[in-house]
Amino acid sequence: MTMQEFFHMGGHGFYIWTSYAVGTVVFIGLFLMVKFQRDKIIKQLRRRYRQQKSVNEQNSKTTASSNKAG
Amino acid sequence: MKNENGDENNNQQTDSQRFVPRTILTVTNLGIRRSERWLFRDLNFELKSGEVIQVVGENGAGKTSLLRSLCGLLPYARGEAKWAEIDESECLPLFLGHLPAVKPELTVFENLKFHPIAGEFATESQIEAAIEEVQLGFYLDTQARYLSAGQVRRVGLARLLIAQTPCWILDEPFTSLDVDGCHWLEGKIDDFAKNGGCVLLTSHQSIHLPTPPKLLELSNAEQFTC
Amino acid sequence: MLMQLLKRELLRHWRCRQDLINPLIFFVITVSLFPLALEPQGQLLARIGNGIIWVAALLAAMLSLESMYRDDYLDGTLELLLLQSGSPYQVVFAKIISHWLTSGLPLVLMSPLLAVMMQMESESAIALILTLLIGTPVLSLIGSVGMGLTVGLRQGGVLLSLLVLPLYIPILIFGAGAVSRASMGMDYSGQLALMGAFLVGSLSLVPFASVAAIKVSIR
Amino acid sequence: MTWQWFHRLSSPKWFYQISGRWLPWIMGISLLLFSAGLYQGLFNSPIDYQQGHTVRIMYLHVPTAFASMMFYVILAVAAAVGYIWRIKLAHMAAVSAAPVGAAMTFLALSTGALWGKPIWNTWWVWDARLTSELILLFLYLGFIALHQAFEDREVGDRAAGVLAMVGIVNIPIIHFSVEWWNTLHQGATISKFEKPSMDPAMLVALLLMIFAVLLFCTAIMMYRMRNEVLSREHNKSWVKEVVGQ
Numbered sequence: 001m002t003m004q005e006f007f008h009m010g011g012h013g014f015y016i017w018t019s020y021a022v023g024t025v026v027f028i029g030l031f032l033m034v035k036f037q038r039d040k041i042i043k044q045l046r047r048r049y050r051q052q053k054s055v056n057e058q059n060s061k062t063t064a065s066s067n068k069a070g
Numbered sequence: 071m072k073n074e075n076g077d078e079n080n081n082q083q084t085d086s087q088r089f090v091p092r093t094i095l096t097v098t099n100l101g102i103r104r105s106e107r108w109l110f111r112d113l114n115f116e117l118k119s120g121e122v123i124q125v126v127g128e129n130g131a132g133k134t135s136l137l138r139s140l141c142g143l144l145p146y147a148r149g150e151a152k153w154a155e156i157d158e159s160e161c162l163p164l165f166l167g168h169l170p171a172v173k174p175e176l177t178v179f180e181n182l183k184f185h186p187i188a189g190e191f192a193t194e195s196q197i198e199a200a201i202e203e204v205q206l207g208f209y210l211d212t213q214a215r216y217l218s219a220g221q222v223r224r225v226g227l228a229r230l231l232i233a234q235t236p237c238w239i240l241d242e243p244f245t246s247l248d249v250d251g252c253h254w255l256e257g258k259i260d261d262f263a264k265n266g267g268c269v270l271l272t273s274h275q276s277i278h279l280p281t282p283p284k285l286l287e288l289s290n291a292e293q294f295t296c
Numbered sequence: 297m298l299m300q301l302l303k304r305e306l307l308r309h310w311r312c313r314q315d316l317i318n319p320l321i322f323f324v325i326t327v328s329l330f331p332l333a334l335e336p337q338g339q340l341l342a343r344i345g346n347g348i349i350w351v352a353a354l355l356a357a358m359l360s361l362e363s364m365y366r367d368d369y370l371d372g373t374l375e376l377l378l379l380q381s382g383s384p385y386q387v388v389f390a391k392i393i394s395h396w397l398t399s400g401l402p403l404v405l406m407s408p409l410l411a412v413m414m415q416m417e418s419e420s421a422i423a424l425i426l427t428l429l430i431g432t433p434v435l436s437l438i439g440s441v442g443m444g445l446t447v448g449l450r451q452g453g454v455l456l457s458l459l460v461l462p463l464y465i466p467i468l469i470f471g472a473g474a475v476s477r478a479s480m481g482m483d484y485s486g487q488l489a490l491m492g493a494f495l496v497g498s499l500s501l502v503p504f505a506s507v508a509a510i511k512v513s514i515r
Numbered sequence: 516m517t518w519q520w521f522h523r524l525s526s527p528k529w530f531y532q533i534s535g536r537w538l539p540w541i542m543g544i545s546l547l548l549f550s551a552g553l554y555q556g557l558f559n560s561p562i563d564y565q566q567g568h569t570v571r572i573m574y575l576h577v578p579t580a581f582a583s584m585m586f587y588v589i590l591a592v593a594a595a596v597g598y599i600w601r602i603k604l605a606h607m608a609a610v611s612a613a614p615v616g617a618a619m620t621f622l623a624l625s626t627g628a629l630w631g632k633p634i635w636n637t638w639w640v641w642d643a644r645l646t647s648e649l650i651l652l653f654l655y656l657g658f659i660a661l662h663q664a665f666e667d668r669e670v671g672d673r674a675a676g677v678l679a680m681v682g683i684v685n686i687p688i689i690h691f692s693v694e695w696w697n698t699l700h701q702g703a704t705i706s707k708f709e710k711p712s713m714d715p716a717m718l719v720a721l722l723l724m725i726f727a728v729l730l731f732c733t734a735i736m737m738y739r740m741r742n743e744v745l746s747r748e749h750n751k752s753w754v755k756e757v758v759g760q
Contacts, residue, residue: 458656458657459660465693505680
């Protein structure tokens with residue numbers, strides 16, 4: 001099967017390759033979407049935990065100061 | 071509306087207890103979650119006949135969610151709420167929600183006539199008596215959309231008089247009621263409790279009953295859940 | 297119990313008659329648009345007439361689904377009915393029957409007029425009326441499940457059509473198929489039997505699905 | 516004992532660890548199968564005497580169509596289990612199976628159209644299978660749209676669960692009515708999608724591709740479930756460790 005004939009695929013090359021191209025686009029797209037979603041979630045959670053930690057620290061400071069004052 | 075002390079005692083003896091005195095509802099470490107945020111956890115309380123419990127807590131503490139989950143509208147995430155077996159004569163607890171549950175295009179009479187209470191429909195005489203009691207006799211045949219919010223609330227409350235239920239669950243029953251409406255409702259709650267019924271209610275306005283209601287504090291379990 | 301609830305529903309619909317007529321007008325207008333779009337005489341209109349009437353009936357029935365639970369949900373009576381009525385299935389059943397009576401049946405009564413308008417012969421017009429008579433209750437039944445799911449949402453209308461239309465396809469296929477067979481003079485009792493089976497099947501399953509759907513979206 | 520086992524099985528934490536270990540393997544094997552299938556399908560399998568080379572599209576169309584139907588069954592079963600026994604993990608499985616299934620249906624439809632063009636020079640053929648595939652796509656979109664419509668994810672899960680259960684009851688009916696409708700209008704079987712006489716080389720390629728697509732989709736679904744677990748259990752302590760500060 002020469003390379004040229006391989007791409008020609010008996011005149012129907014266009015349809016075969018477009019369908020395989022669509023196939024690869026969909027599969028790779030699925031994979032990238034999952035990766036992208038994971039990074040977004042992790043970034044979001046990290047920000048939230050940092051936020052939460054700072055709020056807890058503030059509380060512990062205020063309770064600490066109130067105990068001292070009380 | 072407020073009967074003197076003397077009359078109150080004999081009222082109790084003569085009037086045979088309508089409901090057999092027992093604990094109607096036992097709640098063991100109940101927890102409700104609203105999309106990953108715990109409204110409250112490990113709530114324990116009992117509702118015995120003859121008791122009035124007022125659920126207090128600031129907005130968003132889950133007062134309405136508690137009432138709705140007790141009567142099965144909202145699945146609770148943890149714990150258990152067990153209702154005592156209700157025999158034939160009585161019926162399921164009557165739940166009056168935030169909304170008055172009155173159809174604007176039906177008349178006052180039709181609103182009460184067509185709404186089943188515990189599986190059957192009230193008789194004509196019961197409805198008329200309830201409407202008289204709620205001082206809406208004049209509006210018997212006017213469509214509910216012409217009534218004011220307070221009057222619509224009274225139509226909703228008229229259902230309390232029809233229902234043969236040992237337990238009332240009232241969510242903000244006093245909203246949009248005028249002064250003597252509140253008095254009337256307080257009197258009704260008090261009589262109902264005296265007759266052995268139990269009431270679980272939430273209210274923003276302060277309620278002054280002869281016997282002050284037990285307070286059920288809903289502290290926000292987790293203040294800073296993310 | 298069921299009769300009382302049905303009376304309530306019919307009274308409620310009767311009190312606001314105006315929005316009962318709207319789906320009917322929609323049905324007539326959409327069907328009469330097609331002859332304007334295509335050439336009015338000739339064989340074409342008769343052949344595709346039944347398909348157009350069926351699709352328009354489908355859309356009109358779906359248009360009037362909103363009234364089934366939405367306003368009861370908004371003023372709190374739906375919760376009260378489900379809780380206090382002892383058996384929620386009868387509440388849902390009464391609502392479905394009243395929806396069919398107020399929206400499905402008028403479509404069936406209107407269809408002979410439209411069949412004439414689409415120059416359909418008499419026996420395919422009879423087939424149309426029969427298939428619509430069996431098909432429209434199924435539209436209300438399946439629609440009630442979709443409506444139960446979207447009752448809590450503000451813009452539930454578009455989502456409702458996305459959920460419910462794929463489930464209407466078998467009824468559309470058999471209904472329009474039966475009428476086209478009738479227009480070819482062939483016997484269409486097989487299709488009617490299948491639609492009847494579909495009707496009985498959904499009659500038995502839908503109340504449970506609808507109550508489950510409403511319980512999910514009552515919050 | 517079994518109930519306790521069943522309960523442990525459904526804990527998201529357990530799922531997260533297990534999938535963490537197995538996923539690289541599943542992904543690796545599916546890529547391996549992919550390359551083998553593609554090589555077999557494109558290079559050393561004979562051409563079909565009627566369709567010529569276009570039969571090679573079958574190696575993509577049949578596996579994706581099969582995966583789309585299988586994933587709807589997975590979706591419906593997971594949603595039903597989640598709805599009845601209130602298992603969160605099952606809801607997460609249903610929610611993550613839906614987009615994968617929808618992508619497979621879309622792929623099956625596009626390869627079907629591309630396959631139809633050279634043979635009947637029309638992009639869309641109202642063949643019974645393609646039409647049922649199209650309706651399946653609508654069901655998927657309905658499921659995803661309904662789940663997105665609710666802010667509270669738990670309500671969304673249960674609502675989509677009811678829809679999936681209603682959908683699974685209707686799928687055989689829809690398929691049967693489309694089959695009947697297809698034979699009514701287009702006569703018996705002119706559709707070329709009957710599997711052409713299977714030359715062993717083709718069969719090997721087809722089987723390789725089917726397993727490759729299924730494994731790949733399961734891997735993607737498990738990845739999505741891991742994301743779902745992280746975002747839903749964010750206030751659990753083990754998630755904080757996994758995500759790290």
